[in-house]
Ligand SMILES: NC(=O)c1ccc[n+]([C@@H]2O[C@H](COP(=O)([O-])OP(=O)(O)OC[C@H]3O[C@@H](n4cnc5c(N)ncnc54)[C@H](O)[C@@H]3O)[C@@H](O)[C@H]2O)c1
Protein backbone atom coordinates (compact mmCIF):
# COMPACT_ATOMS: atom_id res chain seq x y z
CA UNK A 1 0.00 0.00 0.00
CA UNK A 2 1.05 3.62 -0.30
CA UNK A 3 1.46 5.47 2.98
CA UNK A 4 2.46 9.00 3.95
CA UNK A 5 3.75 9.94 7.36
CA UNK A 6 3.76 13.55 8.52
CA UNK A 7 6.28 14.15 11.31
CA UNK A 8 9.59 12.25 11.26
CA UNK A 9 10.41 12.04 14.95
CA UNK A 10 10.57 8.94 17.17
CA UNK A 11 7.07 7.78 16.24
CA UNK A 12 7.02 8.88 12.60
CA UNK A 13 10.37 7.34 11.72
CA UNK A 14 9.71 4.04 13.45
CA UNK A 15 6.25 3.79 11.85
CA UNK A 16 7.67 4.67 8.43
CA UNK A 17 10.58 2.23 8.65
CA UNK A 18 8.45 -0.67 9.90
CA UNK A 19 5.66 -0.12 7.36
CA UNK A 20 8.24 0.07 4.55
CA UNK A 21 9.91 -3.10 5.84
CA UNK A 22 6.77 -5.14 5.06
CA UNK A 23 6.50 -3.80 1.51
CA UNK A 24 4.57 -0.54 1.71
CA UNK A 25 5.73 2.51 -0.28
CA UNK A 26 6.25 5.11 2.40
CA UNK A 27 6.89 8.83 2.06
CA UNK A 28 7.88 10.60 5.24
CA UNK A 29 7.43 14.37 5.53
CA UNK A 30 8.83 16.85 8.04
CA UNK A 31 9.04 20.64 8.25
CA UNK A 32 12.58 20.39 9.62
CA UNK A 33 14.63 20.59 6.41
CA UNK A 34 17.93 19.78 8.19
CA UNK A 35 16.37 16.58 9.53
CA UNK A 36 15.04 15.60 6.11
CA UNK A 37 18.44 16.30 4.48
CA UNK A 38 20.12 14.12 7.12
CA UNK A 39 17.61 11.32 6.54
CA UNK A 40 18.02 11.52 2.77
CA UNK A 41 21.76 11.04 3.36
CA UNK A 42 21.06 7.91 5.37
CA UNK A 43 21.71 9.47 8.79
CA UNK A 44 19.15 8.94 11.52
CA UNK A 45 18.55 12.05 13.65
CA UNK A 46 17.74 9.90 16.71
CA UNK A 47 19.29 6.95 18.50
CA UNK A 48 16.92 3.99 18.43
CA UNK A 49 18.32 0.43 18.32
CA UNK A 50 17.68 -1.25 14.96
CA UNK A 51 16.31 1.87 13.28
CA UNK A 52 19.41 2.71 11.21
CA UNK A 53 19.41 -0.67 9.44
CA UNK A 54 15.71 -0.43 8.60
CA UNK A 55 16.05 3.12 7.30
CA UNK A 56 19.07 2.22 5.19
CA UNK A 57 17.61 -0.98 3.69
CA UNK A 58 14.19 0.46 2.85
CA UNK A 59 15.64 3.65 1.37
CA UNK A 60 18.05 1.58 -0.73
CA UNK A 61 15.22 -0.65 -1.90
CA UNK A 62 13.13 2.42 -2.70
CA UNK A 63 10.24 1.71 -0.38
CA UNK A 64 11.03 4.70 1.82
CA UNK A 65 11.71 8.33 0.99
CA UNK A 66 11.71 11.69 2.75
CA UNK A 67 10.45 15.13 1.82
CA UNK A 68 9.69 18.56 3.22
CA UNK A 69 6.93 18.99 0.65
CA UNK A 70 3.55 18.34 2.24
CA UNK A 71 1.76 18.52 -1.11
CA UNK A 72 3.90 15.65 -2.36
CA UNK A 73 3.11 13.68 0.79
CA UNK A 74 -0.64 14.25 0.48
CA UNK A 75 -0.64 13.25 -3.17
CA UNK A 76 1.48 10.17 -2.50
CA UNK A 77 -1.09 8.15 -0.56
CA UNK A 78 -4.66 7.65 0.61
CA UNK A 79 -3.39 6.69 4.06
CA UNK A 80 -1.82 9.69 5.81
CA UNK A 81 -0.47 9.33 9.36
CA UNK A 82 -0.13 12.39 11.58
CA UNK A 83 2.87 11.81 13.87
CA UNK A 84 3.78 15.35 14.93
CA UNK A 85 4.45 16.43 18.50
CA UNK A 86 1.72 17.34 20.99
CA UNK A 87 3.78 19.14 23.65
CA UNK A 88 2.27 20.38 26.89
CA UNK A 89 0.90 23.89 27.11
CA UNK A 90 1.36 26.06 30.20
CA UNK A 91 -1.80 24.58 31.82
CA UNK A 92 -0.71 20.99 31.08
CA UNK A 93 -3.17 20.42 28.23
CA UNK A 94 -1.85 19.05 24.91
CA UNK A 95 -0.90 21.68 22.36
CA UNK A 96 -2.66 20.66 19.16
CA UNK A 97 -1.31 23.40 16.92
CA UNK A 98 0.96 21.04 14.92
CA UNK A 99 -1.78 18.42 14.50
CA UNK A 100 -4.34 21.00 13.33
CA UNK A 101 -1.81 22.66 11.02
CA UNK A 102 -1.16 19.31 9.33
CA UNK A 103 -4.93 18.69 9.06
CA UNK A 104 -5.31 22.02 7.34
CA UNK A 105 -2.40 21.34 4.95
CA UNK A 106 -3.82 17.94 4.06
CA UNK A 107 -7.12 19.63 3.14
CA UNK A 108 -5.35 22.27 1.06
CA UNK A 109 -3.65 19.63 -1.09
CA UNK A 110 -6.32 16.92 -1.08
CA UNK A 111 -6.65 15.27 -4.48
CA UNK A 112 -9.08 12.44 -3.68
CA UNK A 113 -10.27 10.17 -0.85
CA UNK A 114 -7.98 10.31 2.21
CA UNK A 115 -7.79 8.43 5.47
CA UNK A 116 -6.26 10.78 8.05
CA UNK A 117 -4.78 8.76 10.88
CA UNK A 118 -4.00 10.40 14.22
CA UNK A 119 -1.02 8.54 15.64
CA UNK A 120 0.10 11.46 17.78
CA UNK A 121 -1.16 11.23 21.35
CA UNK A 122 -4.17 13.54 21.35
CA UNK A 123 -6.95 14.34 23.82
CA UNK A 124 -10.44 12.95 23.40
CA UNK A 125 -12.33 14.93 20.78
CA UNK A 126 -9.27 15.66 18.62
CA UNK A 127 -10.52 13.33 15.86
CA UNK A 128 -13.56 15.57 15.54
CA UNK A 129 -11.44 18.74 15.66
CA UNK A 130 -9.22 17.40 12.87
CA UNK A 131 -12.30 16.54 10.78
CA UNK A 132 -13.74 20.04 11.41
CA UNK A 133 -10.45 21.65 10.35
CA UNK A 134 -10.34 19.64 7.13
CA UNK A 135 -14.02 20.34 6.36
CA UNK A 136 -13.61 24.07 7.03
CA UNK A 137 -10.56 24.30 4.75
CA UNK A 138 -12.27 22.32 1.98
CA UNK A 139 -15.29 24.65 2.13
CA UNK A 140 -13.03 27.74 2.08
CA UNK A 141 -11.31 26.40 -1.01
CA UNK A 142 -14.61 25.42 -2.55
CA UNK A 143 -13.47 21.84 -3.10
CA UNK A 144 -15.11 18.56 -2.22
CA UNK A 145 -13.30 15.35 -1.34
CA UNK A 146 -14.28 12.41 0.82
CA UNK A 147 -12.15 11.75 3.90
CA UNK A 148 -12.34 10.17 7.32
CA UNK A 149 -10.33 10.51 10.50
CA UNK A 150 -9.04 7.41 12.31
CA UNK A 151 -7.48 7.24 15.76
CA UNK A 152 -4.54 4.84 15.90
CA UNK A 153 -2.56 5.65 19.06
CA UNK A 154 0.99 4.39 19.31
CA UNK A 155 2.23 2.36 22.29
CA UNK A 156 5.93 1.92 21.40
CA UNK A 157 8.58 2.42 24.07
CA UNK A 158 11.76 4.26 23.16
CA UNK A 159 14.76 1.95 23.14
CA UNK A 160 12.54 -1.00 22.12
CA UNK A 161 10.48 0.86 19.52
CA UNK A 162 11.18 -1.32 16.49
CA UNK A 163 10.33 -4.51 18.32
CA UNK A 164 7.22 -2.93 19.86
CA UNK A 165 6.03 -1.89 16.40
CA UNK A 166 6.82 -5.16 14.63
CA UNK A 167 5.38 -7.29 17.45
CA UNK A 168 2.74 -5.13 19.14
CA UNK A 169 0.72 -6.20 22.20
CA UNK A 170 -2.29 -4.61 20.57
CA UNK A 171 -3.20 -2.30 17.72
CA UNK A 172 -5.96 0.13 18.64
CA UNK A 173 -8.11 1.50 15.84
CA UNK A 174 -10.82 4.06 16.43
CA UNK A 175 -13.14 4.63 13.49
CA UNK A 176 -16.66 5.95 12.98
CA UNK A 177 -19.68 4.11 11.61
CA UNK A 178 -19.86 6.01 8.31
CA UNK A 179 -19.16 4.16 5.02
CA UNK A 180 -15.88 6.12 4.78
CA UNK A 181 -15.00 5.08 8.35
CA UNK A 182 -15.72 1.43 7.58
CA UNK A 183 -13.70 1.58 4.36
CA UNK A 184 -10.81 3.09 6.36
CA UNK A 185 -11.12 0.25 8.85
CA UNK A 186 -10.72 -2.32 6.07
CA UNK A 187 -7.66 -0.47 4.76
CA UNK A 188 -6.12 -0.24 8.22
CA UNK A 189 -6.74 -3.94 8.87
CA UNK A 190 -4.90 -4.75 5.63
CA UNK A 191 -2.04 -2.39 6.55
CA UNK A 192 -1.56 -4.01 9.94
CA UNK A 193 -2.10 -7.63 8.80
CA UNK A 194 1.67 -8.36 8.56
CA UNK A 195 2.11 -7.41 12.23
CA UNK A 196 -0.42 -9.87 13.58
CA UNK A 197 0.13 -13.08 11.71
CA UNK A 198 -0.14 -15.32 14.78
CA UNK A 199 -3.19 -13.96 16.50
CA UNK A 200 -5.60 -11.07 16.31
CA UNK A 201 -4.19 -7.98 17.98
CA UNK A 202 -6.53 -5.43 16.48
CA UNK A 203 -8.91 -3.69 18.82
CA UNK A 204 -11.55 -1.78 16.93
CA UNK A 205 -13.52 0.84 18.78
CA UNK A 206 -14.98 4.30 18.41
CA UNK A 207 -12.61 7.24 17.98
CA UNK A 208 -13.12 8.75 21.44
CA UNK A 209 -12.49 5.46 23.21
CA UNK A 210 -9.31 4.92 21.19
CA UNK A 211 -8.07 8.39 22.11
CA UNK A 212 -8.75 7.79 25.80
CA UNK A 213 -7.16 4.30 25.70
CA UNK A 214 -3.77 5.86 24.98
CA UNK A 215 -3.91 8.22 27.96
CA UNK A 216 -5.36 5.53 30.21
CA UNK A 217 -2.44 3.17 29.46
CA UNK A 218 0.23 5.77 30.20
CA UNK A 219 -1.58 7.07 33.27
CA UNK A 220 -1.93 3.53 34.68
CA UNK A 221 1.80 2.80 34.17
CA UNK A 222 2.83 6.14 35.67
CA UNK A 223 0.56 5.43 38.64
CA UNK A 224 2.16 2.03 39.27
CA UNK A 225 5.62 3.60 39.26
CA UNK A 226 4.61 6.42 41.60
CA UNK A 227 2.90 3.98 43.93
CA UNK A 228 6.15 2.02 44.17
CA UNK A 229 8.20 5.21 44.57
CA UNK A 230 6.09 6.30 47.53
CA UNK A 231 6.25 2.84 49.08
CA UNK A 232 10.03 2.93 48.59
CA UNK A 233 10.26 6.20 50.49
CA UNK A 234 8.18 4.64 53.25
CA UNK A 235 10.24 1.43 53.25
CA UNK A 236 13.39 3.44 53.94
CA UNK A 237 11.79 5.06 56.97
CA UNK A 238 10.49 1.85 58.50
CA UNK A 239 13.41 -0.47 57.76
CA UNK A 240 12.01 -2.49 54.84
CA UNK A 241 13.56 -3.04 51.41
CA UNK A 242 11.50 -2.10 48.33
CA UNK A 243 13.29 -4.63 46.12
CA UNK A 244 12.09 -7.46 48.35
CA UNK A 245 8.61 -5.96 48.46
CA UNK A 246 8.59 -5.68 44.65
CA UNK A 247 9.42 -9.37 44.29
CA UNK A 248 6.81 -10.18 46.90
CA UNK A 249 3.94 -8.43 45.18
CA UNK A 250 4.95 -8.87 41.52
CA UNK A 251 4.58 -12.62 41.78
CA UNK A 252 0.82 -12.15 42.19
CA UNK A 253 -0.40 -12.50 38.58
CA UNK A 254 -3.05 -9.85 39.25
CA UNK A 255 -0.21 -7.40 39.88
CA UNK A 256 2.66 -8.68 37.69
CA UNK A 257 6.31 -7.58 37.68
CA UNK A 258 6.29 -4.92 34.96
CA UNK A 259 6.67 -1.26 35.79
CA UNK A 260 7.13 -1.82 39.50
CA UNK A 261 10.67 -0.45 39.76
CA UNK A 262 11.08 2.37 42.26
CA UNK A 263 13.65 4.99 41.34
CA UNK A 264 14.41 8.68 40.97
CA UNK A 265 11.18 9.37 39.07
CA UNK A 266 9.77 8.71 35.64
CA UNK A 267 10.67 10.95 32.71
CA UNK A 268 10.47 10.94 28.94
CA UNK A 269 8.28 12.66 26.42
CA UNK A 270 5.14 10.74 27.35
CA UNK A 271 4.32 9.87 30.98
CA UNK A 272 4.80 13.36 32.49
CA UNK A 273 3.05 15.14 29.63
CA UNK A 274 0.22 12.62 29.22
CA UNK A 275 -0.60 12.46 32.93
CA UNK A 276 -0.85 16.26 33.00
CA UNK A 277 -2.93 16.33 29.80
CA UNK A 278 -5.38 13.77 31.18
CA UNK A 279 -5.75 15.79 34.39
CA UNK A 280 -6.58 18.78 32.19
CA UNK A 281 -9.13 16.77 30.17
CA UNK A 282 -10.73 15.82 33.50
CA UNK A 283 -10.80 19.45 34.57
CA UNK A 284 -12.52 20.49 31.34
CA UNK A 285 -15.07 17.70 31.79
CA UNK A 286 -15.68 18.62 35.44
CA UNK A 287 -14.01 15.47 36.75
CA UNK A 288 -11.27 15.86 39.36
CA UNK A 289 -8.79 13.08 38.63
CA UNK A 290 -7.33 13.21 42.12
CA UNK A 291 -5.23 10.05 41.77
CA UNK A 292 -3.45 11.45 38.73
CA UNK A 293 -2.91 14.82 40.41
CA UNK A 294 -1.18 12.94 43.21
CA UNK A 295 0.87 10.91 40.71
CA UNK A 296 2.05 14.07 38.98
CA UNK A 297 3.16 15.84 42.14
CA UNK A 298 4.60 12.66 43.62
CA UNK A 299 6.81 12.23 40.56
CA UNK A 300 8.03 15.80 40.71
CA UNK A 301 9.09 15.21 44.32
CA UNK A 302 10.67 11.88 43.39
CA UNK A 303 12.98 13.51 40.86
CA UNK A 304 14.55 15.37 43.81
CA UNK A 305 14.86 12.38 46.10
CA UNK A 306 18.59 11.87 45.43
CA UNK A 307 19.26 15.60 45.82
CA UNK A 308 17.63 15.48 49.26
CA UNK A 309 19.79 12.52 50.24
CA UNK A 310 22.92 14.33 49.04
CA UNK A 311 22.03 17.47 50.99
CA UNK A 312 21.26 15.44 54.07
CA UNK A 313 24.70 13.86 53.89
CA UNK A 314 26.85 16.78 52.73
CA UNK A 315 24.82 19.90 53.56
CA UNK A 316 23.29 22.62 51.36
CA UNK A 317 26.63 24.09 50.32
CA UNK A 318 28.17 21.74 47.77
CA UNK A 319 30.71 24.20 46.43
CA UNK A 320 33.71 22.03 47.20
CA UNK A 321 32.19 18.86 45.87
CA UNK A 322 32.48 16.94 42.63
CA UNK A 323 29.89 14.39 41.57
CA UNK A 324 30.30 11.68 38.97
CA UNK A 325 27.00 11.04 37.20
CA UNK A 326 26.38 7.82 35.26
CA UNK A 327 23.48 7.94 32.81
CA UNK A 328 21.67 11.03 31.58
CA UNK A 329 18.91 9.85 29.21
CA UNK A 330 15.44 9.36 30.73
CA UNK A 331 15.91 5.60 30.28
CA UNK A 332 18.51 3.28 28.72
CA UNK A 333 18.83 2.69 24.96
CA UNK A 334 17.79 6.19 23.99
CA UNK A 335 19.36 9.63 23.61
CA UNK A 336 16.12 11.31 24.64
CA UNK A 337 16.53 13.83 27.46
CA UNK A 338 12.93 15.04 27.60
CA UNK A 339 11.93 15.33 31.29
CA UNK A 340 14.89 13.14 32.34
CA UNK A 341 15.43 13.00 36.12
CA UNK A 342 19.17 13.63 35.55
CA UNK A 343 18.28 17.18 34.48
CA UNK A 344 16.61 18.00 37.79
CA UNK A 345 19.42 16.40 39.78
CA UNK A 346 22.30 17.98 37.84
CA UNK A 347 20.73 21.46 37.89
CA UNK A 348 20.03 21.31 41.64
CA UNK A 349 23.63 20.30 42.37
CA UNK A 350 25.15 22.92 40.09
CA UNK A 351 22.99 25.61 41.72
CA UNK A 352 24.46 24.57 45.08
CA UNK A 353 27.98 25.04 43.75
CA UNK A 354 28.85 21.44 42.84
CA UNK A 355 30.84 20.26 39.88
CA UNK A 356 28.98 17.51 37.98
CA UNK A 357 30.96 15.25 35.63
CA UNK A 358 28.50 13.15 33.67
CA UNK A 359 28.64 10.37 31.11
CA UNK A 360 25.95 8.69 29.02
CA UNK A 361 26.84 6.23 26.24
CA UNK A 362 24.55 7.94 23.70
CA UNK A 363 22.91 11.00 25.28
CA UNK A 364 25.99 13.16 26.04
CA UNK A 365 25.25 15.61 23.24
CA UNK A 366 21.50 15.94 23.81
CA UNK A 367 22.21 16.21 27.55
CA UNK A 368 24.74 19.00 27.10
CA UNK A 369 22.15 21.00 25.12
CA UNK A 370 19.35 20.24 27.59
CA UNK A 371 21.42 21.27 30.63
CA UNK A 372 22.62 24.40 28.84
CA UNK A 373 18.99 25.41 28.37
CA UNK A 374 18.00 24.46 31.92
CA UNK A 375 20.88 26.38 33.48
CA UNK A 376 20.46 29.41 31.20
CA UNK A 377 17.37 30.49 33.12
CA UNK A 378 19.41 30.53 36.36
CA UNK A 379 22.36 32.30 34.68
CA UNK A 380 20.08 35.32 34.20
CA UNK A 381 20.20 35.83 37.98
CA UNK A 382 24.01 35.84 38.04
CA UNK A 383 26.94 33.52 37.38
CA UNK A 384 26.44 29.90 38.37
CA UNK A 385 28.35 28.62 41.34
CA UNK A 386 28.82 25.11 40.02
CA UNK A 387 29.61 23.48 36.72
CA UNK A 388 28.18 20.71 34.52
CA UNK A 389 30.19 18.85 31.93
CA UNK A 390 30.02 15.60 30.01
CA UNK A 391 33.02 13.30 29.73
CA UNK A 392 34.09 10.86 27.04
CA UNK A 393 34.15 7.79 29.25
CA UNK A 394 32.53 6.42 32.35
CA UNK A 395 35.94 6.39 34.10
CA UNK A 396 36.62 10.09 33.43
CA UNK A 397 33.58 11.07 35.50
CA UNK A 398 35.38 9.70 38.55
CA UNK A 399 38.33 12.07 38.35
CA UNK A 400 38.53 13.84 41.74
CA UNK A 401 34.90 12.83 42.40
CA UNK A 402 33.50 12.72 45.92
CA UNK A 403 30.47 10.61 45.13
CA UNK A 404 28.78 8.72 42.31
CA UNK A 405 25.17 9.24 41.21
CA UNK A 406 23.46 6.69 38.94
CA UNK A 407 20.53 8.17 37.00
CA UNK A 408 20.00 5.70 34.13
CA UNK A 409 20.30 1.92 34.27
CA UNK A 410 22.42 1.40 31.15
CA UNK A 411 23.74 -2.18 31.07
CA UNK A 412 27.36 -0.99 31.21
CA UNK A 413 26.76 0.56 34.67
CA UNK A 414 25.35 -2.59 36.23
CA UNK A 415 28.55 -4.27 37.35
CA UNK A 416 31.29 -1.72 38.00
CA UNK A 417 34.61 -2.31 39.77
CA UNK A 418 33.49 -1.62 43.35
CA UNK A 419 37.02 -1.86 44.72
CA UNK A 420 38.13 0.86 42.31
CA UNK A 421 35.10 2.98 43.24
CA UNK A 422 35.89 2.59 46.90
CA UNK A 423 39.46 3.73 46.32
CA UNK A 424 38.57 6.55 43.98
CA UNK A 425 35.53 8.29 45.45
CA UNK A 426 36.75 10.81 48.03
CA UNK A 427 33.63 10.54 50.17
CA UNK A 428 33.05 6.86 49.26
CA UNK A 429 29.37 7.53 48.56
CA UNK A 430 27.12 6.02 45.86
CA UNK A 431 23.63 7.44 45.21
CA UNK A 432 21.83 4.85 43.13
CA UNK A 433 18.68 6.27 41.51
CA UNK A 434 17.84 2.98 39.79
CA UNK A 435 18.57 0.48 42.58
CA UNK A 436 21.23 -1.33 40.54
CA UNK A 437 23.50 -2.38 43.36
CA UNK A 438 23.34 -4.55 46.46
CA UNK A 439 23.61 -2.32 49.55
CA UNK A 440 25.31 -5.05 51.59
CA UNK A 441 27.93 -5.71 48.89
CA UNK A 442 28.78 -2.03 48.64
CA UNK A 443 29.08 -1.87 52.41
CA UNK A 444 31.61 -4.72 52.18
CA UNK A 445 33.69 -2.44 50.00
CA UNK A 446 33.44 0.36 52.53
CA UNK A 447 31.08 2.34 50.30
CA UNK A 448 28.20 4.39 51.65
CA UNK A 449 25.17 3.31 49.64
CA UNK A 450 21.95 5.26 49.16
CA UNK A 451 19.37 3.68 46.88
CA UNK A 452 15.64 4.39 46.63
CA UNK A 453 13.81 2.38 49.25
CA UNK A 454 16.71 0.08 50.08
CA UNK A 455 17.66 -0.96 53.58
CA UNK A 456 20.86 0.90 54.33
CA UNK A 457 23.88 -1.12 55.46
CA UNK A 458 26.43 0.83 57.51
CA UNK A 459 29.58 0.96 55.38
CA UNK A 460 31.93 0.63 58.31
CA UNK A 461 30.51 -2.78 59.26
CA UNK A 462 31.73 -4.32 56.03
CA UNK A 463 35.11 -5.94 55.53
CA UNK A 464 37.68 -3.13 55.19
CA UNK A 465 38.86 -2.59 51.63
CA UNK A 466 42.45 -3.46 52.49
CA UNK A 467 41.34 -6.81 53.90
CA UNK A 468 39.38 -7.57 50.74
CA UNK A 469 42.46 -6.75 48.72
CA UNK A 470 44.60 -9.11 50.81
CA UNK A 471 41.98 -11.84 50.57
CA UNK A 472 41.78 -11.64 46.75
N1 LIG B 1 8.28 9.22 21.59
C1 LIG B 1 7.54 8.20 21.96
O1 LIG B 1 8.01 7.24 22.55
C2 LIG B 1 6.06 8.19 21.67
C3 LIG B 1 5.36 6.97 21.74
C4 LIG B 1 3.97 6.97 21.49
C5 LIG B 1 3.33 8.16 21.15
N2 LIG B 1 4.04 9.32 21.08
C6 LIG B 1 3.33 10.52 20.65
O2 LIG B 1 3.59 10.71 19.25
C7 LIG B 1 3.70 12.10 18.93
C8 LIG B 1 5.06 12.38 18.31
O3 LIG B 1 6.05 12.12 19.28
P1 LIG B 1 7.60 12.05 18.90
O4 LIG B 1 8.32 11.66 20.12
O5 LIG B 1 7.76 11.27 17.65
O6 LIG B 1 7.87 13.60 18.58
P2 LIG B 1 9.17 14.27 17.92
O7 LIG B 1 9.27 15.62 18.52
O8 LIG B 1 10.32 13.33 18.02
O9 LIG B 1 8.79 14.39 16.36
C9 LIG B 1 7.80 15.22 15.88
C10 LIG B 1 8.21 15.67 14.47
O10 LIG B 1 7.13 16.37 13.86
C11 LIG B 1 7.69 17.40 13.05
N3 LIG B 1 6.65 18.39 12.73
C12 LIG B 1 6.10 19.33 13.52
N4 LIG B 1 5.18 20.04 12.84
C13 LIG B 1 5.15 19.53 11.58
C14 LIG B 1 4.41 19.84 10.40
N5 LIG B 1 3.50 20.83 10.39
N6 LIG B 1 4.64 19.12 9.28
C15 LIG B 1 5.57 18.14 9.27
N7 LIG B 1 6.31 17.80 10.37
C16 LIG B 1 6.09 18.49 11.50
C17 LIG B 1 8.84 17.92 13.89
O11 LIG B 1 9.78 18.64 13.09
C18 LIG B 1 9.41 16.61 14.45
O12 LIG B 1 10.42 16.09 13.61
C19 LIG B 1 3.41 12.83 20.24
O13 LIG B 1 2.04 13.11 20.30
C20 LIG B 1 3.78 11.80 21.31
O14 LIG B 1 3.10 12.02 22.51
C21 LIG B 1 5.38 9.36 21.31
Ligand SMILES: O=c1ccn([C@@H]2O[C@H](COP(=O)(O)OP(=O)(O)O[C@H]3O[C@H](CO)[C@@H](O)[C@H](O)[C@H]3O)[C@@H](O)[C@H]2O)c(=O)[nH]1
Nearest residue numbers: 154155156157158225259260261263266267268270330331
Ligand atom coordinates in the same frame (compact mmCIF):
# COMPACT_ATOMS: atom_id res chain seq x y z
O1 LIG C 1 9.28 0.21 36.60
C1 LIG C 1 9.57 1.27 36.02
C2 LIG C 1 9.44 1.45 34.61
C3 LIG C 1 9.77 2.69 34.06
N1 LIG C 1 10.22 3.70 34.86
C4 LIG C 1 10.53 5.01 34.25
O2 LIG C 1 9.42 5.43 33.47
C5 LIG C 1 9.84 6.24 32.38
C6 LIG C 1 9.20 5.77 31.09
O3 LIG C 1 9.70 4.51 30.72
P1 LIG C 1 9.11 3.66 29.51
O4 LIG C 1 7.65 3.53 29.67
O5 LIG C 1 9.89 2.42 29.41
O6 LIG C 1 9.50 4.58 28.27
P2 LIG C 1 8.70 5.45 27.19
O7 LIG C 1 9.47 5.34 25.93
O8 LIG C 1 8.42 6.80 27.76
O9 LIG C 1 7.31 4.68 26.93
C7 LIG C 1 6.07 5.06 27.54
O10 LIG C 1 5.48 6.15 26.85
C8 LIG C 1 5.25 5.90 25.43
C9 LIG C 1 4.73 7.20 24.83
O11 LIG C 1 3.38 7.40 25.04
C10 LIG C 1 4.26 4.75 25.30
O12 LIG C 1 4.01 4.53 23.90
C11 LIG C 1 4.83 3.50 25.97
O13 LIG C 1 3.89 2.45 25.88
C12 LIG C 1 5.13 3.84 27.44
O14 LIG C 1 5.74 2.73 28.10
C13 LIG C 1 11.37 6.16 32.39
O15 LIG C 1 11.89 7.34 32.96
C14 LIG C 1 11.69 4.97 33.27
O16 LIG C 1 12.92 5.12 33.96
C15 LIG C 1 10.36 3.53 36.23
O17 LIG C 1 10.75 4.45 36.95
N2 LIG C 1 10.03 2.31 36.78
